[in-house]
Amino acid sequence: MVIEDYQQWRHVFKLDPNKDISDENLEAICESGTDAIIVGGTDDVTLDDVLNMLARIRRYTVPCILEVSNIESVTPGFDFYFIPMVLNSEDRKWIVGLHQEAVKTYGAFIEWEELLTEGYIILNPDSKAYQYTNSINLDEEDVVAYAQTAEKLMRLPFVYLEYSGTYGDPDLVQNVHDALDDAILIYGGGIKTKEQATEMAERSDIVVVGNVIYEDIKAALRTVHAVKKVNSK
Ligand SMILES: CC(C)=CCC/C(C)=C/CC/C(C)=C/CC/C(C)=C/CC/C(C)=C/CC/C(C)=C/CC/C(C)=C/COP(=O)(O)OP(=O)(O)O
Ligand SMILES: O=P(O)(O)OC[C@@H](O)CO
Ligand SMILES: [Mg+2]
Numbered sequence: 001m002v003i004e005d006y007q008q009w010r011h012v013f014k015l016d017p018n019k020d021i022s023d024e025n026l027e028a029i030c031e032s033g034t035d036a037i038i039v040g041g042t043d044d045v046t047l048d049d050v051l052n053m054l055a056r057i058r059r060y061t062v063p064c065i066l067e068v069s070n071i072e073s074v075t076p077g078f079d080f081y082f083i084p085m086v087l088n089s090e091d092r093k094w095i096v097g098l099h100q101e102a103v104k105t106y107g108a109f110i111e112w113e114e115l116l117t118e119g120y121i122i123l124n125p126d127s128k129a130y131q132y133t134n135s136i137n138l139d140e141e142d143v144v145a146y147a148q149t150a151e152k153l154m155r156l157p158f159v160y161l162e163y164s165g166t167y168g169d170p171d172l173v174q175n176v177h178d179a180l181d182d183a184i185l186i187y188g189g190g191i192k193t194k195e196q197a198t199e200m201a202e203r204s205d206i207v208v209v210g211n212v213i214y215e216d217i218k219a220a221l222r223t224v225h226a227v228k229k230v231n232s233k
Contacts, residue, residue, distance in 0.1 A: 063079045088135045128165075
């Protein structure tokens with residue numbers, strides 16, 4: 001796979017290693033035409049579950065990424081490793097602390113070109129990810145400034161507006177998109193319909209669809225075509 005391929009991605013499914021999915025549904029997800037599969041979750045992500053997910057997804061040609069949530073569950077074999085830095089966390093460990101520890105311990109074994117950093121901004125106070133990472137509440141100006149900090153000062157390839165579990169504010173997503181020049185804007189959270197997928201695809205670069213896979217597989221699959229139909233970035 002060409003390393004720059006991700007710059008063209010528009011739609012990604014996120015599979016939680018901690019949740020069950022049938023072979024039939026996994027095949028439908030992998031063969032859906034989505035651009036990539038992210039394996040990731042907030043808590044209880046184990047090496048066994050990650051390895052199992054990787055082996056099952058590798059039966060298909062779709063690119064497969066591990067979004068690292070803890071160091072114990074990292075394994076070779078993924079196309080990319082997405083590394084979240086939670087910019088609005090109160091606790092330095094989620095911004096750079098765990099990362100420094102991982103580099104200190106495993107630096108010699110890391111294939112750096114496989115790692116891509118995501119400037120995470122977590123916006124749903126009720127989500128597990130928000131609570132787990134001690135994130136803080138932001139107004140719109142703060143969000144835009146964090147996004148620009150990620151792009152202009154930290155030069156991160158991705159800014160991730162994370163509404164995990166709830167549908168976000170399209171105007172805010174649009175304003176963040178307008179404020180960015182180079183970073184790829186990822187939107188994730190609460191997409192359950194093709195209309196929502198379209199709305200967020202019009203305002204971001206990559207749309208992530210997660211939980212609905214486990215609730216309504218047909219609705220999840222419909223989001224792929226909806227996103228691919230949107231041209232404007
Ligand atoms: C190839 C190989 C084996 C070499 C070794 C390479 C190596 C060690 C690479 C790692 C290098 C590195 C710098 C790692 C970073 C270390 C680390 C642990 C960083 C912390 C990352 C972080 C901030 C995690 C927080 C969790 C988080 C933000 C998760 C986001 C995902 C999310 C919101 C998922 C949705 O949640 P879900 O669980 O689905 O929630 P619901 O159940 O409510 O839906
Ligand atoms: O699970 P949902 O709410 O679709 O969110 C997708 C993704 O952004 C979660 O990290
Ligand atoms: Mg989830």
